[in-house]
Amino acid sequence: xxxxxxxxxxxxxxxxxxxxxxxxxxxxxxxxxxxxxxxxxxxxxxxxxxxxxxxxxxxxxxxxxxxxxxxxxxxxxxxxxxxxxxxxxxxxxxxxxxxxxxxxxxxxxxxxxxxxxxxxxxxxxxxxxxxxxxxxxxxxxxxxxxxxxxxxxxxxxxxxxxxxxxxxxxxxxxxxxxxxxxxxxxxxxxxxxxxxxxxxxxxxxxxxxxxxxxxxxxxxxxxxxxxxxxxxxxxxxxxxxxxxxxxxxxxxxxxxxxxxxxxxxxxxxxxxxxxxxxxxxxxxxxxxxxxxxxxxxxxxxxxxxxxxxxxxxxxxxxxxxxxxxxxxxxxxxxxxxxxxxxxxxxxxxxxxxxxxxxxxxxxxxxxxxxxxxxxxxxxxxxxxxxxxxxx
Numbered sequence: 477x478x479x480x481x482x483x484x485x486x487x488x489x490x491x492x493x494x495x496x497x498x499x500x501x502x503x504x505x506x507x508x509x510x511x512x513x514x515x516x517x518x519x520x521x522x523x524x525x526x527x528x529x530x531x532x533x534x535x536x537x538x539x540x541x542x543x544x545x546x547x548x549x550x551x552x553x554x555x556x557x558x559x560x561x562x563x564x565x566x567x568x569x570x571x572x573x574x575x576x577x578x579x580x581x582x583x584x585x586x587x588x589x590x591x592x593x594x595x596x597x598x599x600x601x602x603x604x605x606x607x608x609x610x611x612x613x614x615x616x617x618x619x620x621x622x623x624x625x626x627x628x629x630x631x632x633x634x635x636x637x638x639x640x641x642x643x644x645x646x647x648x649x650x651x652x653x654x655x656x657x658x659x660x661x662x663x664x665x666x667x668x669x670x671x672x673x674x675x676x677x678x679x680x681x682x683x684x685x686x687x688x689x690x691x692x693x694x695x696x697x698x699x700x701x702x703x704x705x706x707x708x709x710x711x712x713x714x715x716x717x718x719x720x721x722x723x724x725x726x727x728x729x730x731x732x733x734x735x736x737x738x739x740x741x742x743x744x745x746x747x748x749x750x751x752x753x754x755x756x757x758x759x760x761x762x763x764x765x766x767x768x769x770x771x772x773x774x775x776x777x778x779x780x781x782x783x784x785x786x787x788x789x790x791x792x793x794x795x796x797x798x799x800x801x802x803x804x805x806x807x808x809x810x811x812x813x814x815x816x817x818x819x820x821x822x823x824x825x826x827x828x829x830x831x832x833x834x835x836x837x838x839x840x841x842x843x844x845x846x847x848x849x850x851x852x853x854x855x856x857x858x859x860x861x862x863x864x865x866x867x
Contacts, residue, residue: 566694568701569698569701570728570732572698576591576687576691577589580684581606581667583667585669586676587606587668587671588667589605589665590604590615590665590666591603591664591665592666594661595779599778601663601779607668607797609739609802613780616631616633616646617631618651620651626653627653629651630648630649630675631650633647643670643671644670645670646670647668647672648669649667650666650668650676650681651665652664652684654691654695655692656692656696662696665687713763713766714767714785715770717782717783717784721784722786725782726843729796729840730834731840733834734834734836738797739797739833739834740795740796740833740834741795741798741799741800741831742792742831743795743806743807744791744829744830744831744847745790745862746791747789748826748827750762757820765825766789769817769825772817776806777793778795780795781794781798782794792847800831803831803833811827811860826859829851829861829862830846830848830853830854831862831864832847850864
């Protein structure tokens with residue numbers, strides 16, 4: 477048994493003993509008051525005794541509540557410290573962000589959390605917990621713009637009369653800057669609440685600041701490791717992740733979605749009749765066309781999505797916190813982006829796609845098979861379209 481668990485168990489046992497003794501004392505005093513009331517008419521002394529018993533009962537109730545709250549705080553603090561101690565042991569970037577969010581939501585009074593990290597020359601990387609797909613796609617802002625705040629910022633959000641009664645809306649947020657070595661801005665850690673007027677206390681803000689300070693060196697280490705892996709896992713021609721990275725990431729995202737009851741969609745697409753294009757203009761020119769198509773596809777992918785090249789002219793997009801409808805909308809944007817491309821020798825680029833959304837208890841392999849089957853169905857229906865796998 478760890479020291480934390482042993483201490484918690486000792487407190488629980490001690491609390492139980494105190495409450496049992498107090499209950500026995502109260503029963504004894506209550507019985508004494510009843511006996512006195514039966515033996516003779518009530519006297520001022522008996523009234524004082526009854527009043528003392530009632531006061532003791534009230535104090536014991538208050539003590540029980542105080543001890544229960546103290547135990548709850550100790551257990552939350554123990555879990556948070558455990559999450560914090562685990563941060564340094566993780567160099568997998570996505571796993572680290574999950575642990576940061578786990579630790580942050582152990583601070584009482586918050587309903588959702590987000591880590592937003594700046595990326596060189598691209599959209600920021602974000603990870604969320606307790607937020608809807610719409611909230612994750614368009615997260616609440618601190619109002620500070622791109623400027624790095626010197627310390628925590630607390631923001632309250634106001635809504636119109638039509639939304640005032642909606643208890644699911646985010647009412648406020650706490651934004652804590654993440655500043656690396658030499659003052660380099662990494663991003664921010666944000667926590668949100670949905671109860672009006674539930675602004676965090678100084679104690680809660682300090683707890684979040686501690687989490688932010690602890691996760692900064694871990695984020696820097698994980699980012700360096702991720703950059704090294706990306707060099708080995710990126711397809712040189714298209715800039716997308718390669719097939720090995722795709723299968724590893726899909727498996728990890730499927731497990732995470734099942735664990736936290738989150739949505740996950742998968743889109744698999746390829747270029748229609750691209751072999752004929754290669755035969756007509758040659759493989760070198762065909763590679764140039766493929767690279768141009770990949771660039772247009774990549775421009776339509778959200779920062780939270782993972783685009784991969786899984787075959788010669790076949791691509792896949794892993795979409796966390798997304799539905800099949802979100803994937804269908806992504807395909808429409810991609811379809812429009814490549815439709816205007818011209819191909820040497822004439823013609824245009826056409827793409828087909830298969831879409832599937834993760835089902836409860838489904839594995840990554842099952843999700844991939846259903847999306848791949850939907851792609852073949854799109855081909856059978858005439859190509860240049862997307863097909864959604866049936867639930």
